[in-house]
Structures are given as C-alpha cells and as structure tokens.
Amino acid sequence: MxxxxxxxxxxxxxxxxxxxxxxxxxxxxxxxxxxxxxxxxxxxxxxxxxxxxxxxxxxxxxTVPNDGHKILAQLEDNFDVSIVTQNVDDLHERAGSSKVIHLHGxxxxxxxxxxxxxxxxxxxxxxxxxxxxxxxxxxxxxVWFGEMVPMLDAAVPLVEEADVIIIVGTSMQVYPAASLAGFAKPEADIYYIDPKPAVNSAVNHLINLAVIADKASTGLSNLLPKLLKVK
Structure with a gap:
C-alpha cells in the first residue's frame, strides 16, 4: 500500500x-x-x-467535518495515510482519519x-x-510563536517516505511547517490544492508538482479519481 x-x-x-x-x-x-x-x-x-x-x-x-475532511478519511481504504496539520481543531479525527499529527497543538x-x-x-x-x-x-x-514545534521531528520521516503528498488549505508561508514539503523524495507525486495557490520558495522547487487552484473539498473531489488510479 x-x-x-x-x-x-x-x-x-x-x-x-x-x-x-x-x-x-x-x-x-x-x-x-x-x-x-x-x-x-x-x-x-x-x-x-x-x-x-x-x-x-x-x-x-x-462545527462538523466538511467533505474535504471526509475524502481524506476515505483515502485510508486505498493508501497508508498520515495527516500532518497546522490546524488545532479535531475535524480530521472526527471525519475518521486515524493518523493525525498536530504541529501547532x-x-x-x-x-x-x-x-x-x-x-x-x-x-x-x-x-x-x-x-x-x-x-x-x-x-x-x-504552540505559540516563540515556542518549539515538537511534533516536527515526527512529521519529517513521514514526508521523506511518502509516495504521494497532498498540500491543501495552506499558503506554505508559516515556518517551520512550510519546510516539510522540502523533505519529499524526488519521485513523489505532489499535489498543491488552494483557491489562491502561492507558488513560493517552499513549493516552486518541488519536482512532480501539480497545482490545483480550488477550495479544499472541490480540489480533493476532483483529485480523488486520479489518486485511485495510482493506488
């Protein structure tokens, strides 16, 4: 898998x-x-x-999880999924995702x-x-500004080993979280979903990068058929 x-x-x-x-x-x-x-x-x-x-x-x-959260949870049927989130809410977990790392608490x-x-x-x-x-x-x-991000060390090896990476709902401008994409292996397929994708230094050097200019749920829904083909 x-x-x-x-x-x-x-x-x-x-x-x-x-x-x-x-x-x-x-x-x-x-x-x-x-x-x-x-x-x-x-x-x-x-x-x-x-x-x-x-x-x-x-x-x-x-609040309740939206369709984007639910799609990510459903991907566990076809992939070994790990979610590394900057979000402090529990909506990924409530949608059914089983492996979630919260970088910011x-x-x-x-x-x-x-x-x-x-x-x-x-x-x-x-x-x-x-x-x-x-x-x-x-x-x-x-985790406030001025504090260490302790879960970063747990997230790095997950990114290093990933075959597929989805970047969704983040401008990739808040560090150190934005640095994680840089640990992707060259052959990894990377999808960046955002209504106003900021192709900046954190992502513009990535190989195999596909940019999807859409909101999270729509972008993930459109990406899903392609992901299932490569499982």
Missing part, C-alpha cells in the same frame, strides 16, 4: 466555518496575532489569551504552564486561576 501524506492548513477547515489563521489585514478574529498566539502575548495578558481560545473552542464544538487539550508533560482533555473554558496538580496555571495546548 502506497504511503500518502497530507499537509493541511487553515483553509482545510474554513469550509466548516472556522476562521483561517489570520485575515489579509494581519488580524485573527479582530486581534493582532501576536497578542493571542505568542509567548509574549501570554505573559502580557493571559486572561485575554484564555478568553480568545475559549471562544475558539466553543466555536469548534459547534490541539484546541481540545490543555497543559500545565510549569510542566509540558502534564496534558489534559479540555472541552470547557479554561479560567484564570485553574491550576494543575503542581499549582501552576493551566494554559491552552497550543
């Missing part, structure tokens, strides 16, 4: 009603990204950060601000004053 790796980003979940990471004006849900997605933002105003992610979590719990988890190994399921709001067993504040299980 051929190995297929999906590199997915915010555009993947946009069709489910979740906002993409940041708008063209650099704001995320009306906030400067660095206010709510950086170590400095957390240190400056932790209550604002908690409220921001509480709102995102509530929104996530009202998970919205439905929280962790201790003192010990990163203390991780908890989180389906409700995190409040200022909520403490872990060590007595430290609970924080979102999110």
């Amino acid at each position: 051929k190995k297929l790796v999906v590199l997915s980003g915010a555009g993947m979940s946009a069709e489910s009603g979740l906002k993409t990471f940041r708008d063209e004006d650099g704001l995320w849900e009306g906030h400067d990204v660095m206010e709510v997605a950086s170590v400095e933002g957390w240190q400056k105003n932790p209550r604002l950060v908690l409220d921001f992610y509480n709102q995102r979590r509530r929104q996530l719990l009202t 998970e919205l439905l988890k929280s962790k201790s601000s003192a010990d990163e190994s203390l991780i908890y399921q989180c389906l409700e709001d995190i409040n200022w004053g909520d403490k872990c067993e060590l007595g430290s504040q609970i924080r979102p299980f999110i």
